[in-house]
Amino acid sequence: MAGNDNGATAETQTADDKKRFRSEIGFPYSDLESAVELAQTINDRAGSSCEAEELAVWMGQTASGGTFRTRLGAAKMFGLIDTGQGRATLTQLGRDVLANSANAASGRITAFLNVELFKAMYDQFKGHALPPPPAIERHVVELGVSPKQKERARQTFIKSADYAGFIDAATGRFVKPGIVPRDEPPLEKREEDKRRDKGSGDGNEPPGLHPFVQGLLRELPKAGELWPEEKRKLWLDTAASIFKMIYRDQPVGTEGLPWQKEDFTK
Structure with missing residues (x-):
């Protein structure tokens, strides 16, 4: 019986270890700026959709390489592209972030908050200054990031937040940026x-x-x-x-005002 108990305990520990090293909350391994660059490449070279292999070549990478797959997965997680049947296709959000208007800034905000981890961090710290890097890593682990991935999660979070304008330059606080339409005069x-x-x-x-x-x-x-x-x-x-x-003068020899002479029965 004791042997069986020990075996069960060992199996439970192994399962717990696997769970502990697998992130339970979604986050990209590449930051938002890199994802926008990938979307820009699709737009510049193909318009709206292309083969993933073509995109990899245009970006100087290989379709099966880890770097390209990481960036492709990040762009999809941010909501900038859809993937399927070996193709990468810009979404409406992907087109918005490339627009030369207020849609670009608004699109970056939406893309940032599309990431489950980033949205959770925003809900937790909005309006306040972000804590130091070690504290951020502790928080992302508490939210479900694997301890092995906490540094990478923290790096992509900070870079993406800065790129999307969530870190206020004047106060350093973590807050959603305001949007003023580019074509709206002051x-x-x-x-x-x-x-x-x-x-x-x-x-x-x-x-x-x-x-x-x-x-x-x-x-x-x-x-x-x-x-x-x-x-x-x-x-x-x-x-x-x-x-x-x-303006016209009143005709000589007439009485009353001009509109009093109008025949409204006509």
Whole structure:
């Protein structure tokens, strides 16, 4: 009986050892920047999809080599590519991170959080400064990374977080970066455009004004500002000329206002 107990214990220990050295949470062995480079190679050389063997050659690697398979697996884990039947195909997220717009920054954020380990670390430390490397390694092990892989997990985590903008440059805190659309003008510019569109009055002028009248209104200084009499007279003379050009006079010998003479039964 004792022998059987010892045998069972030994088998349990062996199973526990195997479990202990196998990571139970997903993380890439290559960082996000390397994954984006792989996606960029597909885009530049093939558009959206290519044979894995072709991709390996373009990247100066071999399709069966560990380096290429590591980078390919990382790009898939980040959600930048799909693989199957010997091909690598860009996903919509993969196209987004290559775009020359705010989609690229937003795509990097999404890709970073697609990784199970990185999302768990973000949930644990968001808003706070990340701990020193030894403490990070302890945390990733607690989350399910094999002790043998803790250093690699920590390295790809830090590099990917930095590349995706999760480490604030001013404070060093671990926080999701804000996204400002590239084609959205700064707030000051938008306010300036609004003032220009509304004129320099109070912005309550009625719609449908002739462009010449809008131009006149834009020349008006703000209430309380200095406006020399000579310039006021020039503005009034200009206004009189514009009004004479764009508005009609009442016909001589008629009574009432022009719109009172309209026949609304027609």
